[in-house]
Amino acid sequence: MNVLIYLVPIALGLGLTGLAGFLWSLRAGQYDDLEGASLRILSNDDLRDAAPVPGRSDASPHGRTSTLTSPR
Amino acid sequence: MSGTLDLSMFVTHDNGTDRMDLAVEGIGCAGCIRKIESGLQKVPGIVDARVNFTNRRLAVGWREGNLKPADVIDELARIGYRAHPFRPEQVESEEKRQGRRLIKCLGVAGFAAMNVMLLSVSVWSGGVDMSEETRDFFHWLSALIALPAAAYSGQPFFQSAWRALRNFNVNMDVPISLGVVLALGLSIVETINHAEHAYFDSALMLLFFLLCGRTLDHAMRQKTRAVAGNLAALKAEVAHRFEKNGEVVMVPVAALTSGDRLLVRPGERIAADGVVISGTSELDESLVTGETAHRTVIAGASVHAGSLNHSGAITLRVTAAGADTLLADVERLLEEATAAKSRYMRLADRAAKLYAPVVHTAAALTAIGWLLAGASLHQAIVTAIAVLIITCPCALALAIPAVQVIASGAMFRAGIILNSGDAIERMAEIDTIVFDKTGTLTLPEPRVANAREIAPDILETAARLALSSHHPLAAALAQDVKDRTPFDGAVEEPGRGVRAMVDGEDARLGSPAFCCLPQPAEPAAADASTIAFRHGTRCAIFHIRQTLRQDAVEVVKALSAAGFDIHILSGDRPAAVAPIASALDVGQWQGACNPAEKIAFLEELKAAGRRVLMVGDGLNDAPALAAAHASMSPISAVDIAQAHADAVFLGDKLQPVVDALGTARWAHRLMLQNLWLAVVYNILAVPIAMAGLVTPLIAAAAMSGSSLLVTLNALRARSGRAPAAARPPSHGARP
Numbered sequence: 001m002n003v004l005i006y007l008v009p010i011a012l013g014l015g016l017t018g019l020a021g022f023l024w025s026l027r028a029g030q031y032d033d034l035e036g037a038s039l040r041i042l043s044n045d046d047l048r049d050a051a052p053v054p055g056r057s058d059a060s061p062h063g064r065t066s067t068l069t070s071p072r
Numbered sequence: 073m074s075g076t077l078d079l080s081m082f083v084t085h086d087n088g089t090d091r092m093d094l095a096v097e098g099i100g101c102a103g104c105i106r107k108i109e110s111g112l113q114k115v116p117g118i119v120d121a122r123v124n125f126t127n128r129r130l131a132v133g134w135r136e137g138n139l140k141p142a143d144v145i146d147e148l149a150r151i152g153y154r155a156h157p158f159r160p161e162q163v164e165s166e167e168k169r170q171g172r173r174l175i176k177c178l179g180v181a182g183f184a185a186m187n188v189m190l191l192s193v194s195v196w197s198g199g200v201d202m203s204e205e206t207r208d209f210f211h212w213l214s215a216l217i218a219l220p221a222a223a224y225s226g227q228p229f230f231q232s233a234w235r236a237l238r239n240f241n242v243n244m245d246v247p248i249s250l251g252v253v254l255a256l257g258l259s260i261v262e263t264i265n266h267a268e269h270a271y272f273d274s275a276l277m278l279l280f281f282l283l284c285g286r287t288l289d290h291a292m293r294q295k296t297r298a299v300a301g302n303l304a305a306l307k308a309e310v311a312h313r314f315e316k317n318g319e320v321v322m323v324p325v326a327a328l329t330s331g332d333r334l335l336v337r338p339g340e341r342i343a344a345d346g347v348v349i350s351g352t353s354e355l356d357e358s359l360v361t362g363e364t365a366h367r368t369v370i371a372g373a374s375v376h377a378g379s380l381n382h383s384g385a386i387t388l389r390v391t392a393a394g395a396d397t398l399l400a401d402v403e404r405l406l407e408e409a410t411a412a413k414s415r416y417m418r419l420a421d422r423a424a425k426l427y428a429p430v431v432h433t434a435a436a437l438t439a440i441g442w443l444l445a446g447a448s449l450h451q452a453i454v455t456a457i458a459v460l461i462i463t464c465p466c467a468l469a470l471a472i473p474a475v476q477v478i479a480s481g482a483m484f485r486a487g488i489i490l491n492s493g494d495a496i497e498r499m500a501e502i503d504t505i506v507f508d509k510t511g512t513l514t515l516p517e518p519r520v521a522n523a524r525e526i527a528p529d530i531l532e533t534a535a536r537l538a539l540s541s542h543h544p545l546a547a548a549l550a551q552d553v554k555d556r557t558p559f560d561g562a563v564e565e566p567g568r569g570v571r572a573m574v575d576g577e578d579a580r581l582g583s584p585a586f587c588c589l590p591q592p593a594e595p596a597a598a599d600a601s602t603i604a605f606r607h608g609t610r611c612a613i614f615h616i617r618q619t620l621r622q623d624a625v626e627v628v629k630a631l632s633a634a635g636f637d638i639h640i641l642s643g644d645r646p647a648a649v650a651p652i653a654s655a656l657d658v659g660q661w662q663g664a665c666n667p668a669e670k671i672a673f674l675e676e677l678k679a680a681g682r683r684v685l686m687v688g689d690g691l692n693d694a695p696a697l698a699a700a701h702a703s704m705s706p707i708s709a710v711d712i713a714q715a716h717a718d719a720v721f722l723g724d725k726l727q728p729v730v731d732a733l734g735t736a737r738w739a740h741r742l743m744l745q746n747l748w749l750a751v752v753y754n755i756l757a758v759p760i761a762m763a764g765l766v767t768p769l770i771a772a773a774a775m776s777g778s779s780l781l782v783t784l785n786a787l788r789a790r791s792g793r794a795p796a797a798a799r800p801p802s803h804g805a806r807p
Binding site for chain 1 (some may be wrong): 127
């Protein structure tokens with residue numbers, strides 16, 4: 001049963017990593033707009049301009065060309 | 073127009089960036105999100121714009137001083153969205169904080185439950201192959217995970233249980249906390265004694281299931297709260313305030329303070345309670361008192377927020393709430409009514425009150441029984457604790473929230489926003505309905521009453537002409553217009569009417585004299601106002617009055633057919649109430665009731681054993697709404713009425729009242745079913761526990777099995793048929 005000496009820490013470590021990831025995503029506001037997230041995935045205008053706003057892991061892409069945006 | 077609107081109260085400054093939250097109308101798809109965000113980000117100065125689709129809000133930030141808040145709203149209007157600045161309410165941000173905490177607890181409990189289960193399953197399936205040392209090691213490891221996790225994620229239950237106990241009360245959280253603490257304590261003792269069974273997994277799984285239920289419940293509440301907040305922002309009106317230099321500035325009503333001087337022009341609603349300091353006018357106070365006849369006010373008269381200024385411009389000084397008799401009266405009555413209502417005991421607490429003593433007695437009897445049978449003290453106590461663990465009310469505590477989440481979701485989709493958690497239970501018990509008249513049975517705004525007798529093309533021309541006038545009667549007429557473009561060159565002559573050239577002929581709308589018509593010999597009805605129209609040689613007289621909601625007759629008929637006792641209680645004159653009551657075929661009505669009389673009437677019904685649903689919208693209804701067993705308000709109601717109603721319904725129809733009662737009945741039935749399921753589970757499980765046959769495996773299976781059963785039973789309703797027609801309950805069988 002010596003195998004437990006490293007298996008147990010690995011199992012616990014993986015679990016704790018998952019928990020830490022969950023808490024991080026909660027703090028980053030990823031659960032604030034669940035319905036929006038399911039719609040944002042449909043817009044593909046991040047292909048040309050993928051620079052995220054600093055400090056915002058989930059900042060929106062800036063659409064450049066789009067039929068939906070009114071021209072200025 | 074918005075150039076002079078001062079919105080600085082909605083802006084927060086942080087680190088060189090101005091931020092503002094807006095409630096946006098009409099966000100409906102993925103395209104909207106991008107249209108708004110990319111449209112705003114092209115505006116120089118704006119540093120970020122993010123739409124929250126779930127609650128239809130927009131957070132905008134711009135470099136300090138680069139933009140005015142009104143510019144953002146103008147830009148949004150240019151893109152095609154109406155937006156309203158928004159300041160999150162205290163309650164809402166508090167709920168959001170609580171929601172986050174619940175999710176954190178849920179995450180921790182989930183992590184711990186899974187890891188402990190990993191160890192427990194190894195122990196259960198290890199059997200004879202596992203050495204005693206390994207088993208002890210696994211138990212200690214479980215303890216290491218379970219104790220801190222339970223201490224953290226159990227807090228919502230422990231705190232609530234402690235609060236109840238301190239007030240010499242019992243709620244469902246007391247047996248839950250006791251079960252968890254005992255399960256953990258027993259497991260530690262057993263682990264120290266190298267025993268075979270430990271219950272760390274049961275304790276954590278219990279917490280995880282219960283937190284799931286609570287989090288869902290909370291998320292639903294948070295969603296309705298957000299919608300209510302948006303509606304408040306949409307409704308938020310502006311007022312014209314005199315600045316110190318005598319200039320008039322438009323400000324949001326929320327920015328008004330006592331002592332401000334306001335200008336109220338004809339056709340505008342009065343934004344705050346106050347005293348008239350100059351000017352005379354007639355006020356339509358139907359939203360305040362239910363009275364449809366107008367009141368003449370002169371300098372020195374006190375006026376209420378929500379009244380409509382009908383004829384002349386007035387200046388008023390804002391006074392603190394409660395300064396005059398009507399308001400003070402209403403506030404006092406509200407206080408009494410609210411205190412009386414808090415005595416209602418929720419179904420879950422009633423169940424807990426029965427449940428806790430029964431279970432604790434059963435545990436004590438088990439211990440005594442085993443001692444008498446000659447078992448050791450240790451074994452007797454272990455068995456008694458096992459009884460408490462297995463009866464820990466997991467299913468019982470989920471039985472009601474699970475149904476509540478689904479029922480409030482169904483109501484939400486039907487346009488009903490619930491204000492209080494136990495409203496569903498109380499609505500299910502209703503057998504008598506009391507309607508207010510003005511603004512509840514009738515539409516909040518007056519409409520043309522004789523539209524059917526007038527040629528459609530004349531009505532359309534007159535209504536289009538009415539678009540060019542600010543007069544309240546014209547505004548009522550304009551609601552019937554199909555083409556919303558006003559005529560070119562329309563001229564309003566204050567106090568007389570509005571005229572324009574239409575198809576080469578002079579068209580006039582206004583007083584009969586203005587349209588060269590004789591004054592009508594007799595008024596159409598006591599509460600109707602008339603407005604005349606002439607186009608060339610054709611002319612018409614419109615009667616403007618409060619009209620019934622479109623489906624009022626059918627709704628009242630359906631409700632009385634379902635066996636509800638219907639009453640009308642109005643603050644308006646009896647002469648104005650009588651025709652409405654006869655149109656609706658309601659025999660039991662009273663007019664000219666003040667707030668105290670309304671409450672007295674409800675008390676009378678209550679004394680006769682009736683459970684009353686009050687439906688009302690005015691300031692004068694607020695105390696009755698708070699005093700009734702359950703209450704509903706239309707979205708057009710004054711704020712104070714909405715705040716004291718259990719539910720607010722959207723739209724121009726009365727149908728939501730029927731829907732709400734139907735859904736509540738059906739939800740209540742499911743709640744009882746679930747409670748019985750939980751009881752049956754206990755009847756099966758307790759004898760096994762008393763016999764000392766419970767192993768941790770049985771405890772885990774029984775607990776999760778019963779929780780799943782009640783949750784599935786609640787979910788059954790979601791996919792099932794629409795709720796059946798509402799019927800008042802019989803009061804014989806109450807749990």
